[in-house]
Amino acid sequence: MSDPAARAALLALLDFQAEAGVDLALDETPRDRFADETARRARKAQAPSAAEPAPRRAPARGEPQPTARPALSPAASIATDAAEDARERARRSASLEELEAIVRGFEGCALRMTAKQVAFADGVPGARVMLVGEAPGAEEDRIGKPFMGRSGQLLDRMLAAIGLDRSGVYIANIVPWRPPGNRTPTPQEVAICRPFIERQIELARPDILVCLGGPAAQALLGVKEGITKTRGRWFPYRAGEREIRALATLHPAYLLRQPINKRYAWRDFRALRKALDEG
DSSP: OOOHHHHHHHHHHHHHHHHTTOOOOOOSSOOOHHHHHHHHHHHHHHSOOOOOOOOOOOOOTTOOOOOOOOOOOHHHHHHHHHHHHHHHHHHHOOSHHHHHHHHHHOOSOTHHHHSSSOOOOEEOTTOSEEEEESOOOHHHHHHTSSSOSHHHHHHHHHHHHTTOOTTSEEEEESSSSOOGGGOOOOHHHHHHHHHHHHHHHHHHOOSEEEEESHHHHHHHHOOOSOHHHHTTOEEEEEETTEEEEEEEEOOHHHHHHOGGGHHHHHHHHHHHHHHHHHO
């Protein structure tokens, strides 16, 4: 494109669409896909039906009943294969440096195609406390570290209130890549990335794990209830051969939207401080 102004306008439009979460171009002209689906169903109804399959033999008395396995959709099958690949790669890492290099080279999660970079971790590996959130935001994606934006500033103040800072904790996310438009990671994306964060916790060897928000608590602790019901509770967490204590609490981003609930987070962080003092 020879016109610099037109080129700049086009790039600005593309940046806006990327920030808004647009990650797929379909057609240059509008298309009625409902009409396409109606036509497809009509053609299928007019097609001659296939021969009926032979009836299955009923199991004899005492013969075990066959168990039907639900067929996976193509998307679910791809996610399952990617999660298994991530699990094998994570298992081979012997240090956090090796794991970070593996994550940076991993191509099984589509989020890496839209994110600027990996936001792997911040703080000090080996610290007694490890905090895990959900996924990076815009500032984290730009800087390459978790909790760098407004929620990170609030987290710093929360830590300071109990005598901690980033030199005394280790911080990461369930998903190390920013989802487009800061949307919530899909269950498939979380499943693909979970082996990495589980191995990261194992290698970091914290004494206490703090799950910031419901998605982190659900992914790591297996809880089904929302964060308002699980916050303030301690859970056992298996980190390799070690079992450590895990605390669920509210995410700083949630507290920015609902500041009245900061009092609950303060109770949780006081419980964290007490656990650290008791050793």
